[in-house]
Amino acid sequence: MHAVRNIRLCTKDCICLFVCPTGATDTENGQIDASKCLDGCRLCVHACPSHAIFLLPRAYATQQKKSGKTVDALRELAKSKARQEKLAQDLADTTDDPLVKQLATALVRSNRILQEDLHRESGFMLPQASITKDFLMEQLEKNTEDKSFPKEAVQRLLELL
Amino acid sequence: MEEDMREMSPEELGAVCSNLSKTCEKQMRQEEADLLGELSAYYRKQAPKQKTKKSKEKSESSFKVLAALIEQDLTQGYEKANKTIQDEHDRGAQRSLVWGEKATKFLKSLLTRYEKQGNALLENTSVYVCDICGFVYVGTEPPEVCPVCKVPSFKILPIRKEAP
Numbered sequence: 001m002h003a004v005r006n007i008r009l010c011t012k013d014c015i016c017l018f019v020c021p022t023g024a025t026d027t028e029n030g031q032i033d034a035s036k037c038l039d040g041c042r043l044c045v046h047a048c049p050s051h052a053i054f055l056l057p058r059a060y061a062t063q064q065k066k067s068g069k070t071v072d073a074l075r076e077l078a079k080s081k082a083r084q085e086k087l088a089q090d091l092a093d094t095t096d097d098p099l100v101k102q103l104a105t106a107l108v109r110s111n112r113i114l115q116e117d118l119h120r121e122s123g124f125m126l127p128q129a130s131i132t133k134d135f136l137m138e139q140l141e142k143n144t145e146d147k148s149f150p151k152e153a154v155q156r157l158l159e160l161l
Numbered sequence: 162m163e164e165d166m167r168e169m170s171p172e173e174l175g176a177v178c179s180n181l182s183k184t185c186e187k188q189m190r191q192e193e194a195d196l197l198g199e200l201s202a203y204y205r206k207q208a209p210k211q212k213t214k215k216s217k218e219k220s221e222s223s224f225k226v227l228a229a230l231i232e233q234d235l236t237q238g239y240e241k242a243n244k245t246i247q248d249e250h251d252r253g254a255q256r257s258l259v260w261g262e263k264a265t266k267f268l269k270s271l272l273t274r275y276e277k278q279g280n281a282l283l284e285n286t287s288v289y290v291c292d293i294c295g296f297v298y299v300g301t302e303p304p305e306v307c308p309v310c311k312v313p314s315f316k317i318l319p320i321r322k323e324a325p
Contacts, residue, residue, distance in 0.1 A: 008315075089208070105323075121256070
């Protein structure tokens with residue numbers, strides 16, 4: 001596990017510079033140098049007065065099993081939110097009233113976030129989980145004919161995840 | 162699972178990908194986040210685009226259809242889902258239904274107010290959406306914490322007014 005800095009929270013007290021035994025916290029881009037960071041050291045995490053540093057695991061635990069009933073129930077709701085997203089998107093695309101467009105865009109975003117949460121709890125929690133790989137493989141197979149499908153992006157994802 | 166995926170609309174497929182993209186960002190995996198973003202953008206383009214301009218009456222009827230779907234989620238969708246999962250001991254699923262139902266109730270109240278007041282509701286003020294739970298807020302400043310998921314206000318983001 002190596003340390004990463006949440007720049008939003010960092011109050012530039014620089015205590016991490018004083019405690020880091022390898023100089024990993026002192027970089028040009030504001031992020032901690034993972035190649036220098038000592039696995040599980042935690043000195044900067046504990047020293048940071050603004051709680052802006054945390055440890056990022058190199059491996060993640062297996063996801064909790066989801067029952068078929070739960071998956072179906074959450075996906076059904078997600079389907080309804082997807083319909084609403086589409087309706088609101090059509091409205092945002094076709095109105096000539098800026099206020100209607102603003103409200104419709106808010107509804108698009110809201111319905112997308114509601115769907116994302118339902119999909120997350122229906123099993124798409126970790127990108128590294130096998131359900132994600134199955135999903136990507138299936139999309140790759142299904143869209144072989146479609147030239148606009150981002151095939152390379154999906155193949156690269158399958159390598160990385 | 163394969164059957165389910167085949168039935169998913171472009172919006173649903175896109176939401177699966179944008180969700181995974183956000184998770185990659187949290188894991189500081191920017192390349193993966195960008196690739197999943199690319200895939201999500203592809204599905205956005207797959208959805209058939211409406212081009213003909215809509216009249217005021219047509220927009221009003223779209224809002225009515227949206228309000229009816231929201232009502233259906235609240236009277237049937239969430240109730241059915243809550244019943245289905247009540248004995249599953251799945252805290253995450255329960256949590257997402259609680260947040261989703263609350264955010265949907267706020268949507269209902271917003272659309273009811275919009276039906277009564279029309280654009281007067283939106284003039285000289287701002288619109289915000291909570292990036293975590295989808296709560297929509299109309300007002301000059303977002304609440305200090307989200308009333309649905311309790312995230313601090315810097316995660317509640319403004320929707321700009323744009324010329325259509």
